[in-house]
Amino acid sequence: GENVEQHPSTLSVQEGDSAVIKCTYSDSASNYFPWYKQELGKGPQLIIDIRSNVGEKKDQRIAVTLNKTAKHFSLHITETQPEDSAVYFCAARGDSWGKLQFGAGTQVVVTP
């Protein structure tokens, strides 16, 4: 089955700086890679996703890159703001289309 590793586990950045979170996956057949943001006491919420036929996708201050050869993908947040503070999860879909394998999460803290 699919295995997803996520780094770092915690990330502290100054407001206005960039944040980068990296994930690796094991199943070369995986074809869908979403990123979820989870605020305290709430369920995860999709912020961006990328399919395996695309190398990069951007939505305002967030972007995701995918390297299929190396089997890794990354989330980039630019011009961070205090409201970006949350736990971020990467995920990959492997052999069962309805089943997402999540990483362990990255706690991002943006300090003013």
Add this chain to the structure above:
Amino acid sequence: GAGVSQSPRYKVTKRGQDVALRCDPISGHVSLYWYRQALGQGPEFLTYFNYEAQQDKSGLPNDRFSAERPEGSISTLTIQRTEQRDSAMYRCASSPRSSNTGELFFGEGSRLTVL
């Protein structure tokens, strides 16, 4: 409300008791998913449904866990003879169609504590 609704939000039970967790998906959503999330970890897949059909139950830890969605809407996750290791946040999600990709809309979860 418009979101995925789960009940109860909090459940404390004694070891050996059975528990039933309910999920009411967003109206019209075809697919429904159950995940379990331990503190400080990512969601762990349990099972999912398209309409009333259970498509994949490979994530259910053992035969004490079962799920059903008899009319293709509300779903119940049942844990029999609960054990302390079952303590976790149980999250339900739904998505609007049986598609290859797409957003999962998560509920706020049911926190289960087994004493």
